[in-house]
Amino acid sequence: MSATIxxxxxxxxxxxxxxxIQRRGPATLVMLTAALIGLTAAATADAAPRRxxxxxxxxxxxxxxPVMAIVSIKNQRVTIYDAEGWILRxxxxxxxxxxxxxxxxxxxxxxxxxxxxxxxxxAWMPNMLRITWSGIALHGGPLPGYAAxxxxxxxPYGFAEKLFDKVRLGMRIIIAPNDxxxxxxSHPALFVLKSEIIAxxxxxxxxxxxxxxxxxxxxxxxxxxxxxxxxxxxxxTASLRKLELxxxxxxxxxxxxxxxxxxxxxDHARARAEDLKQKALAKIAELGTQLxxxxxxxxxxxxxxxxxxxxxxTAEAKRADAAKAAREAKLALQPVSIFVSRTTQRLYVRxxxxxxxxxxxxxxxxDKAIGTHVFTAVxxxxxxxxxxxxxxxTAETAQEAFDRITIPQDVLDRVASxxxxxxxxxxxxxxxxxxxxxxTEFVVVLHNQPQGGLAMRRNPGGLRVxxxxxxARKAGAPNEFGSYRRRYYWNFESYNTxxxxxxxxxxxxxxQYYHQRQQRWW
Numbered sequence: 001m002s003a004t005i006x007x008x009x010x011x012x013x014x015x016x017x018x019x020x021i022q023r024r025g026p027a028t029l030v031m032l033t034a035a036l037i038g039l040t041a042a043a044t045a046d047a048a049p050r051r052x053x054x055x056x057x058x059x060x061x062x063x064x065x066p067v068m069a070i071v072s073i074k075n076q077r078v079t080i081y082d083a084e085g086w087i088l089r090x091x092x093x094x095x096x097x098x099x100x101x102x103x104x105x106x107x108x109x110x111x112x113x114x115x116x117x118x119x120x121x122x123a124w125m126p127n128m129l130r131i132t133w134s135g136i137a138l139h140g141g142p143l144p145g146y147a148a149x150x151x152x153x154x155x156p157y158g159f160a161e162k163l164f165d166k167v168r169l170g171m172r173i174i175i176a177p178n179d180x181x182x183x184x185x186s187h188p189a190l191f192v193l194k195s196e197i198i199a200x201x202x203x204x205x206x207x208x209x210x211x212x213x214x215x216x217x218x219x220x221x222x223x224x225x226x227x228x229x230x231x232x233x234x235x236x237t238a239s240l241r242k243l244e245l246x247x248x249x250x251x252x253x254x255x256x257x258x259x260x261x262x263x264x265x266x267d268h269a270r271a272r273a274e275d276l277k278q279k280a281l282a283k284i285a286e287l288g289t290q291l292x293x294x295x296x297x298x299x300x301x302x303x304x305x306x307x308x309x310x311x312x313x314t315a316e317a318k319r320a321d322a323a324k325a326a327r328e329a330k331l332a333l334q335p336v337s338i339f340v341s342r343t344t345q346r347l348y349v350r351x352x353x354x355x356x357x358x359x360x361x362x363x364x365x366x367d368k369a370i371g372t373h374v375f376t377a378v379x380x381x382x383x384x385x386x387x388x389x390x391x392x393x394t395a396e397t398a399q400e401a402f403d404r405i406t407i408p409q410d411v412l413d414r415v416a417s418x419x420x421x422x423x424x425x426x427x428x429x430x431x432x433x434x435x436x437x438x439x440t441e442f443v444v445v446l447h448n449q450p451q452g453g454l455a456m457r458r459n460p461g462g463l464r465v466x467x468x469x470x471x472a473r474k475a476g477a478p479n480e481f482g483s484y485r486r487r488y489y490w491n492f493e494s495y496n497t498x499x500x501x502x503x504x505x506x507x508x509x510x511x512q513y514y515h516q517r518q519q520r521w522w
Contacts, residue, residue, distance in 0.1 A: 056090045056159055063087035066163075067378055067422060068172040069138070070390060071153055072179045073103060076146070078138070078155060080163065081182060083379040083386075083421070090159040093143045094175075095151040100450035102151075103392065104433065105374055105426055106131035106173040107441035109353070113164065115139065125152070127160040131173050132435045132443065136453060138173070151453020170335075170352060170441060172424060174374060174390055177449050182388035185375060187402055191412070191419040192384040198418065205329035212319070212326035219312070219319035226312035233305035236298045243294055247287040254280035331356070335377075335422035336415055339442045340405055342370045343431040347407065349415060353439055357414065362406040369395035370404060372428040372446060377421050385419065393429070393446055401427045 064082035071078045073094050080088040094101040110130035117123040125139040140161065141154030148154075153175070155163070174180075257280050261273035331351040339348045342363055349357035363370070372393035377385040389398040396404075405427060428444050435443040435454070445451060 056156060057088070059085065059087045061087075065168075066166050066171060068174060068182070068374075068376060068390075069167075070180060070182075071101070071138075071173070071175045073101060073147070073175065074178045077179075078153065079181070080166075086181070088159070088163065090156050091143055091145075092138075093141065093145075093149055093154040094147045095149050095453035096147050098452045099150045100147075100452040101149070101153055101175060102136065102445045102451040102454040103175050103177045103449040104430075104443065104445035105372070105392075105428075106136075106175065106443055108167055108169055108171045108173060109133065109440050111164065111167065111169065126157065127155075127164040129164070129167055129173075132454070133437065133439060134435060134454070149453075172374065172376065174392060176390075176392040177446065178392075180390050180392055182374075182376065182378075182390040185387045185389040185398060187387075187399070189402070189407070190375070190385070190387055191377070191416040191423070191425075193380070193419050194417040198420065201329070201333050201418065205326070205333055208322070208326040208329045212322040215315070215319040215322035219315040222308070222312040222315035226308050229305035229308040233302050236301055240291070240294055240298060243287060243291045247284060247291060250280055250283040250287055254284060332418045333420075335420045335424070336418065337424050337426070337441055338407075338411075338415070339426045339432070339444065340407075340428070341431050342366060342427075342429045347411065348432070348442065349411065350441060353441055355438070357411065359408055359411060361408065364404040364406075369429050370401045370427060371395035371397075372430060372444065373398045373401050373426070375402070375425040375427070377419060377423045379421050385421065385423075393448070395429065 061084070064084060064087070066080050066087070067082055069078055069080050071092060071094065076092050076094065078090055078092045079086050108129045108131060110128075110133075112128040112130070113126070115125040115128035117125055125137065125141065128137050128139040130137040136151055138153045138155060138160070140157040140159075141149070141152075143154060143156060254277060257273055257276035261270060261277060264270040264273050331354060334351045336356075337350045339350075340346075340361055340363070341348075345360060345363060345366060347357075347359050347361035348355070371391060374390045374392070375398070376388050376390070378388050379386045391398055426442060426444060430444050430447060433443040433445040435445070445454065
């Protein structure tokens with residue numbers, strides 16, 4: 001006697017599926033198993049490149065000081081380069097749709113080890129490397145595997161911490177829409193340093209600094225002497241004016257006496273008026289003698305005071321000239337950055353964040369696109385400098401772009417001999433971006449790439465910035481840096497972010513928001 005055991009299935013749909021499989025037999029099981037194996041293999045193959053892209057890498061050699069960082073938006077990756085090539089790589093998360101990280105050329109303008117956002121719920125942004133004052137930066141953050149930030153570039157926490165101490169202010173940051181890397185570049189027209197000038201630079205700067213200090217001391221002493229002389233001159237001038245006033249009153253008394261004498265009708269009145277007249281004449285004569293003597297005595301003293309004042313002005317002018325020379329000599333010890341814009345037909349020069357020079361530049365076929373190329377002097381060689389180039393907009397090759405530029409001879413004479421490693425030449429179709437100001441290096445943004453993360457941030461006020469209509473300026477016109485009035489800038493970073501919606505500022509530790517909501521990331 002056989003017994004049939006029937007098990008009830010809790011899910012009717014699954015029960016029907018099981019019954020169907022039983023009816024269709026082993027062939028169905030084989031097909032389903034093969035399909036599952038195929039799906040698993042596809043998922044594994046798809047995950048493999050994701051894991052590969054998300055892996056941090058370190059070059060198998062001793063690393064030098066970082067020269068530049070290149071962020072690839074397409075590949076969501078940052079690569080750090082020294083003079084010999086790449087040294088570090090890591091995945092990133094750039095700006096999401098509508099808040100895209102702008103593609104372009106930037107530099108590190110501020111570092112903050114433990115940064116918090118006042119715009120995004122006090123979000124923690126550790127090891128922050130700011131590249132615009134309106135709030136774009138590279139910093140540590142979570143990486144979901146795709147672009148997810150509000151315009152910044154998030155890096156792995158450990159990577160950001162490791163990178164933070166290696167990066168110096170002013171280091172070049174290139175954000176490329178695609179994948180690019182610096183390649184060796186040479187050209188006979190590239191700047192060639194003069195070793196003897198470079199070697200003498202530090203001693204020259206030190207000597208000029210001493211001269212500037214001495215000129216400042218002399219100017220201060222001359223100013224103090226001028227102040228003493230001015231007080232003495234003021235006292236003498238006041239005494240002379242007092243005598244002149246007394247004499248003027250005596251002359252008025254004489255005039256009154258003469259009128260009284262002319263109007264007198266009796267002998268007594270005439271005698272009285274005549275007496276007043278004689279007394280006034282005597283007083284005027286005496287005061288005239290006193291005034292002449294006082295003027296004679298005061299003149300050399302007043303002349304000496306004027307000479308002291310002139311000496312103070314001369315000393316101040318020499319102090320200003322010496323300070324300028326010392327500042328320029330100190331700046332000459334820093335790498336130089338040169339930017340050539342096809343849009344404005346101008347060449348700009350900066351050392352550090354300080355504008356040095358701006359002149360018109362000749363570009364062959366100025367209406368033809370030239371691309372965006374960053375030429376960087378990465379190291380010294382026996383023959384001068386070794387250069388690389390990174391291209392982020394390929395309208396033309398770097399060689400073709402360089403050949404179209406004619407750098408004025410006076411610029412070559414002034415700049416070329418002091419070009420140092422880390423110096424750069426940028427050639428681009430773009431003008432200076434509005435983010436360029438007196439606390440940045442050159443900021444160049446590709447107009448043909450999304451800029452949502454930059455557009456949503458307002459330009460910081462209180463800074464000299466590049467005019468938007470720079471391209472309309474005529475050759476020989478004043479430089480293209482205007483000035484916004486500085487207001488409330490005793491604390492630039494705090495005011496900038498509070499007033500203009502920048503992403504970063506330091507929350508006081510006593511604030512109720514300090515270290516709260518750290519897990520919210522933007």
